Amino acid sequence: MLGLNHTPVSEFILIGFSAFPPHLLPIFFLLFLLMYLFTLLGNLLIMATVWSERGLHTPMYLFLCALSISEVLYTVAFIPRMLVDLLSAQRRISFQACATQMFFSFTFGFTHSFLLTVMGYDRYVAICHPLRYPVLMGARGCVRLVAWSWVGGIIIGLVVTATIFNLTFCGPNQIQHFLCHVPPLLKLACGHNVPVMALGVGTVCITALLGCFVLILLSYAFIIAAILKIPSAEGRHKAFSTCASHLMVVVVHYGFASVIYLKPKDTDSQKSSALMSVTYTVLTPFLSPIIFSLRNKELKAAMKKAFLSRLYPSHT
Template identity: 45%
Template sequence: MVLGCNQSNSATEFILAGFPNLNGTRVELFSVFLLVYLLTLTGNVLIVGVVGVDTRLQTPMYFFLGNLSCLEILLTSVIIPKMLNNFLSRQYTISFAACVTQFYFYFCLGASEFLLLAVMSVDRYLAICHPLRYPLLMSGAVCFRVALACWMGGLLPVLGPTVAVALLPFCKQSAVVQHFFCDSGPLLRLACTSTEKLEKTDFALASLVIVSSLVTTAASYGHIIRAVLRIPSVSGRQKAFSTCTSHLMVVTLFYGSAIFLYVRPSQSGSVESNWSVTVITTFVTPLLNPFIYALRNEGVQEALKDMFRKIAMESFGNLSLAKTFHKKTGR
């Protein structure tokens, strides 16, 4: 039942409240978040580029890392540019269509990332615990189908709830989203009709995706740790545990913040503390992922050095050709 507004009076735009209690730190926060965003883009673009061009990295692990970097680039770009614009602008509005679009892509890309993290953990489990069968189990065709399933697994299930949100009436007099983007809880709180069924649907979908992904990831790393403990070399165990610890740190941050935000029956009541926890999934983990999963890897470092060396040589060659042409033609 609609309470206090009808479809003709429904809001056509929202105001994003942003971060609370800035107290004159708007420019400083803008600078910090812009730097983090640029570093995130740089790190993930480098991974996508080097995985795509270096034949030494044409393996399942790096293929999935490339997909993870693509997801991080898209996920952060859905949220951060608009947020940065609001830091410097006096117009904090976002159109209804842009808000629903942001809602859809944030959650579908996030769901795809959870599924991909689970697949990556299974890939590492198979590589470490079943090395002889690994090439057959994770062939190129299998990797492509699995990655496609991860992308589709995020794009399709979120479509229904997004359409339901788009059809909700939002009253003009209270169209202030208490967040820096169109998140589920703050947005549903503005609806002037009951959202209980939609909240239960969101809870069920979030629980299914996040919890199943978490269980798969935890089980895979559990088997990996058991295999690492059997390594006779102390230095080998230490190196393996160092890698596992870094991965688990990122996974814990990502899953922990997502469970806190979305695996709860009521979304519309969780507004005040959401923005600070969302910073972890929007800024921290996308920044850490390239360094934890790839840029610390010796194979990736060598591939990056070769790629930059090749680019430098080509640039130098083009410059030499230009100088020679200039001398011969006098142009």
């Protein structure tokens, strides 16, 4: 990167956890470790179930499998480092490692948002245009949607990371966060072009996130309108149940994000900001596989058939 040879800062110090009492850090470590392991296990279980059960080889579960992959990679990008820092007195991260962490977190994070949008479109086609569903959501079309979601995430990751790390960092080098996040890094940058770069990065990120959110809202506006036209209550319930888990994940995803990024600035503090950021980055991936596993009867039955029947054959 161009800015790498022009900055005297060779490393950063992450001080996001310094606001918490030291005796609580081992408790946080154990809690976050268990949640992280459960997140990995839940998503791997979803992927293994979709892979092993031929009845789940449909567009909806292809997208769910891709979503689980992006979620696993997103958490791997920063949670292991965060767990180490919880028990470490020296929370230093090199300039290159900070840039790498930011690239992967933004890439997988935005890929996750794009895939949620694609899943909303899939449910819209399935409910509003069921006769055209096999054509619109064919194998090639689904692969292209997943591929473009990844391409979009990679592009945003590259744009944001290249923009931030082309800035000059003259010191201090203490990041008031537990990971290499854009706002605290911008506070450490120096130069007349920092406000312009900050505006550009903010515009790209907000436009992408709001665009995804608006498309999901439009999809569900048409879905709800179509469901209300179904004459029987049983038919309406069956139609809505196919998208209930996706809708709950969207609410959790954007609900936590709005609390963090849209809260009033005058109520912000280092401690509350770090706590809410940890909640979003750890709790949201933790809840996602739970919601999909418990709210999706077909997936839950497939998990029981694929795994529990092998462990407890007498109960199947």
